[in-house]
Amino acid sequence: MDNTALMHHGVTGMKWGVRRYQNKDGTLTAAGQKRYDRDVRENKAKKKENRINVSDPDPKRWAKEDLERTKRTVDSSSDLLKKASEIERSSAPKATKKRMDLSKMTDKELRQAISREQLERQYNDLFGKTESAKISKGRQFARNTLETAGTVLAVGSSALGIALAIKELKG
Template sequence: MVTATQTESDASLSHHGIKGMRWGVRRYQNKDGSLTPRGKKRYDRDIRDNLAKKKDNRIDTSHPDPNRWAREDLERSKKIVDTSSAMVRQLKSMESETRPKPKRKSMDLSNMSDKEMRDRINRELLEQQYQKLFSEVEEPKISKGRECVTNVLSVAGDVLVVTGSALGIALSIKELRGK
């Protein structure tokens, strides 16, 4: 960086280089001529900028095509909706995987005789049959947060499915009209 300053008493020209640089040392190249990581990044950026300036690589905007822009907007919207619905499906599967599962109690069988075990098993089977026949189904206790997440995911999933299918239909209609 070169700065020129002039005051009443003296005129001076000062140069401030890059701190730590030495004479003959390049910033973006190693001694063998290969590029450093920063050099690769810099030259990649320069190549992209130069390619964008070339006439052959530019997008022709002299004759704008509103149909293309509308189609690209629809495609982008469809892509967003599809990724959102995929995320909702993934969240639903995660929620179902993390749902607490009932655990069975194990009995200490080492201190029981065969007759006691049979009696205990028969008793448990009778209780299960009674529960199936005469009891009301009790919903497992779910925390309020889990319940809220389940509701949001079900609503969001339904909305995203409908939106995604509508966008898919709109895109296919555009394709058929365009050809």
């Protein structure tokens, strides 16, 4: 089985981003009743001018709120992932040049050393094999994890954005 495949095992007939809060006859399911009770509780805690009408359960509003809440969660996770990637990039070891004490060398010795170094570089550029930079296993694992999580969050965020747009279009 391919480990890079993204699979979803849902309920047959299930729609993306839609939760069933209401039975076909209009009565609330257990989840719908729980949601309705929560709406009533939250509404009582609000000031009069900020209250919403909870006299009639609105499963469509609930589904939309769930989508928006999930989208906010995915977006905040994506922001967190970007920050973690930036920290990983900024904490990577940087190459530094070591200064040599050249005060004890004559001009002739210095020219010979420079000439020799340039010849070695030219030779290595022309004939040398390139080795990739050494990266620790932990850093490589962190990079792979961040890359995979970023891809998953991007796909999830896109799907949620599309679902919200469809929900808006349907009304």
